[in-house]
Amino acid sequence: MYSSGFRLSVSGCDSIIKKKLQLYGDKYPSVQLFFTPRPSRDFDVCVISGFEVIEVFENRKTKMEYFPPIIAFGPVEVMPAAIAAGCSDFLCEPWSTVELFERARRCLGDSAVYAGNLCIVSGVEGQLSVYDADGGLHKMRLPMREYEIYRLFAGNRGEYFDRESIIRLLTPPDSTVELQGSRAADMHISRLRRRINRLLVEAGGNAADNPVITVSGHGWGIVSQA
Structure with missing residues (x-):
């Protein structure tokens, strides 16, 4: 298992899902898990409600390309509009914690390159990021x-x-x-x-x-x- 990996933010989920993600996250030591009020360029993959994706990105006032890969979640009826708004993937309810972690890792695609026991993540605006064994973040543009x-x-x-x-x-x-x-x-x-x-x-x-x-x-x- 790699000692360092990528930063995953999750927004808009209830306390029960948060607890499950925290418990299951121990099986993914290469993932730095954060619970945030909204998606941000400070992370490598963002997970948010499909309703929020539609509200924030559908009108294009906020450009999706300025953000890392975004995974939306919600009822299946929301999927078409969320995908049209530009999210990278969609989790249909009910979804499992392992599904979220695996899809997040897949979303990185060629953005994640392993170097020994470290993971280099290429993000927006020409930035490379590496996380050390203690979770410290090292960046280079x-x-x-x-x-x-x-x-x-x-x-x-x-x-x-x-x-x-x-x-x-x-x-x-x-x-x-x-x-x-x-x-x-x-x-x-x-x-x-x-x-x-x-x-x-x-x-x-x-x-x-x-x-x-x-x-x-x-x-x-x-x-x-x-």
């Missing part, structure tokens, strides 16, 4: 190009990219601006690895566990993870 490269690797684990393919994939078809120079990809990846090394060490981890690796003859990437 990446420059745009480095974040794009990291997300490319995280979303294609087990695939490796040479410098030409990285430049091609990260340059929009209609753009006149490229990753300048044949060694630009090397430079960005070198800086990305150094930043991740520093983040892991700050969180009590080992720089040798950096998930961004070089495969001779193939390029760079992140190894497949179970």
